[in-house]
C-alpha cells in the first residue's frame with residue numbers, strides 16, 4: 001500500500017475527484033431541458049447518453065434551428081472530455097447501417113434544421129477521457145462558419161429526453 005506502485009491509482013482517484021468538482025461547477029440551474037441561442041441559431045437541448053466505465057466513445061445529440069436569413073454550417077466541434085468530436089452521418093449501405101465522418105461539416109439551411117439524434121446523425125466523441133455520468137454536464141464548443149464559436153453545456157442522461165414521444169425509436 002505504501003509502495004510506489006500504489007501511486008498511480010491514488011492519482012487516478014484524485015483525477016476523478018477533480019473531474020467531479022469540475023462537473024459540479026459546470027452544473028447549471030437548467031439541468032432538465034436547456035437551449036442556447038445565437039443571433040441566427042437556436043440550439044435545442046444538447047444531451048449525451050451516459051457511458052459505461054472505460055467506454056472509448058460517446059455521442060452527443062441536439063437539434064439546431066436556423067431562424068436567420070443566411071445558410072450556416074456546423075464545421076466542427078471540440079470538448080475537453082474527448083480527444084476529438086466528429087460529425088457522423090448514419091448511412092445505409094446494402095441494408096447495413098454504418099457511420100460516415102462528415103469532414104466538411106454540414107449546412108443548416110435558412111428556416112431549416114440539423115437534427116442529431118439516436119439512430120441518426122450524431123456528434124461522436126472519440127477517445128473519451130472520462131466516463132459520461134448521468135446527471136452531470138460537460139462543455140462542448142461548436143464551430144460554425146457564420147455564427148462562430150458557440151459554447152454549449154451537454155446534459156448527460158441515462159435515456160433519451162423524450163423517448164416516449166418518438167414512436168419510431170427501437
Ligand SMILES: [Cu+2]
Pocket residue numbers: 088099122124
Ligand atoms: Cu459515430
